[in-house]
Amino acid sequence: MIDTQAARVSVGGGLAGARAIINLRANNHDGPVTLVSEEALLPYDRPPLSKSALTEPEVSYPAWLLDTDIVRSLKAEMRLGTPVSGIDRINRTISLADGSQVAYAKLLLATGAKPRQLNCPGAEKALTLRDFQDAVVLKQRFAAGQRIVIIGGGFIGLELAAAASQRGCHVTLVEAQPRILMRGVPERIADIVRARHEAAGINILTGVGVNSLGEGTVVLANGTVLPADTVIAGVGAVPETRLAEAAGLAIDNGIACDETLRTSDPDIYAAGDCCSFLHQTYGRRLRLEAWRSAQEQAATAAENMLGGNKKHMAVPWFWSDQHDLSLQIAGMPELGPKTVERRPTLESLILFHVAESGQLMGASGIGPGNGIARDIKLAEMLMAKQASPDAAALADPAIQLKSLLKG
Amino acid sequence: MANWIDALGVEDVANEDVSRFDHQGRTFAIYRSPDDKYYATDGLCTHEKVHLADGLVMDNIIECPKHNGRFDYTNGKAMGAPVCINIKTYPVKVEGGKVFIDIA
Numbered sequence: 447m448i449d450t451q452a453a454r455v456s457v458g459g460g461l462a463g464a465r466a467i468i469n470l471r472a473n474n475h476d477g478p479v480t481l482v483s484e485e486a487l488l489p490y491d492r493p494p495l496s497k498s499a500l501t502e503p504e505v506s507y508p509a510w511l512l513d514t515d516i517v518r519s520l521k522a523e524m525r526l527g528t529p530v531s532g533i534d535r536i537n538r539t540i541s542l543a544d545g546s547q548v549a550y551a552k553l554l555l556a557t558g559a560k561p562r563q564l565n566c567p568g569a570e571k572a573l574t575l576r577d578f579q580d581a582v583v584l585k586q587r588f589a590a591g592q593r594i595v596i597i598g599g600g601f602i603g604l605e606l607a608a609a610a611s612q613r614g615c616h617v618t619l620v621e622a623q624p625r626i627l628m629r630g631v632p633e634r635i636a637d638i639v640r641a642r643h644e645a646a647g648i649n650i651l652t653g654v655g656v657n658s659l660g661e662g663t664v665v666l667a668n669g670t671v672l673p674a675d676t677v678i679a680g681v682g683a684v685p686e687t688r689l690a691e692a693a694g695l696a697i698d699n700g701i702a703c704d705e706t707l708r709t710s711d712p713d714i715y716a717a718g719d720c721c722s723f724l725h726q727t728y729g730r731r732l733r734l735e736a737w738r739s740a741q742e743q744a745a746t747a748a749e750n751m752l753g754g755n756k757k758h759m760a761v762p763w764f765w766s767d768q769h770d771l772s773l774q775i776a777g778m779p780e781l782g783p784k785t786v787e788r789r790p791t792l793e794s795l796i797l798f799h800v801a802e803s804g805q806l807m808g809a810s811g812i813g814p815g816n817g818i819a820r821d822i823k824l825a826e827m828l829m830a831k832q833a834s835p836d837a838a839a840l841a842d843p844a845i846q847l848k849s850l851l852k853g
Numbered sequence: 854m855a856n857w858i859d860a861l862g863v864e865d866v867a868n869e870d871v872s873r874f875d876h877q878g879r880t881f882a883i884y885r886s887p888d889d890k891y892y893a894t895d896g897l898c899t900h901e902k903v904h905l906a907d908g909l910v911m912d913n914i915i916e917c918p919k920h921n922g923r924f925d926y927t928n929g930k931a932m933g934a935p936v937c938i939n940i941k942t943y944p945v946k947v948e949g950g951k952v953f954i955d956i957a
Contacts, residue, residue: 823909
């Protein structure tokens, strides 16, 4: 029998940590709730940091996920600006850097991820983006006429390139892989993204690595020297697992969790970027660095920290905004070797990724504004039902996907 | 004082769907429910100012196209994370094949 009066503690002040404490209360937990965060700020939303926080004229504070009124109504204790130094699993307490301890009955690790660092001479000269302070620094650098070199053609790099060019910077983006967005985005959609960036005047170099960073220069592997007032590395993120590792929890590309987001310790759960969990539908371990995944995992973890045994089965979904385009991907495109194309309008494209069996496994879409959002959402609902919709119907924009869902 | 505005024709919004209507710098979302009744709300999600008309209508729920916040468009009630603020609704009437909303 679970003691509903006993303390629940979340380590990590990002989206997953914040949503977890909201969900603990929403699930009627009335015992103590504590959120411990290394950052001194209340939890805030990170997606704007690579987008509107850089392009809007005045951004003096982040988009709060929890403000002081919400914290008060949640009766949550906030230990901000306080790194955790260790977890004592036997006595179920965590030690904080300020010397104090917090007892838990169930603990959530929502420690997120940190930017991967470049591995080349001069790597320390590159800026990275993770928190609000990083965005403040980048925004100061994004002044008109500045030469910005971005290393990495993934989502962060491309969103930063779009923001910098909107601010009037001269932007060059360098990607070592043969094309941008190699991981998880079909080539045809990556080509549309690239064309849009190039139309905005951004110089994209692919298939070339970085040799070193010098004083105001980036030296490429092919000998090219790019002048740079600012260099930014967007070469992926590494799950923050140090605490979990030190506590002896299982690690497998993140903090290893079962289908219910429980770690190898039954009193400790994980959610968000740091969490690597077994997804029953796909029969494999997933670690998702995505806003909605963090939010949904926090909800599952909170429920299970209160005695639930819910498996986390959500269909992965994420978005990226670059210039006037929005890209959305749902499901697991790599599990669908067959592609069905749908063109809702002349300017938008959706690719459905279908398994040999005919089951819909993924959908990737791109278009202006949020025009493709509805079809991607319906695709996600079809995937949640493990549906095998008729390919001709998927391809025909005159046929509403909603009708396939109801069929 | 009511201020009825001629917003759309009845066929400008499909059954169980939503259309956007802009008027004097304001934006609205106009819904047609599965039982062919019409409703109207503010056009932008209370969470991050995204146009709800790009979202998906299922039964009496509109889901925001970006962060999946959900509202019951018949009464404006926020239906869970990440939205917690209800959305404003407006009276609607249908006359002569036109949908009118009262934006007073």
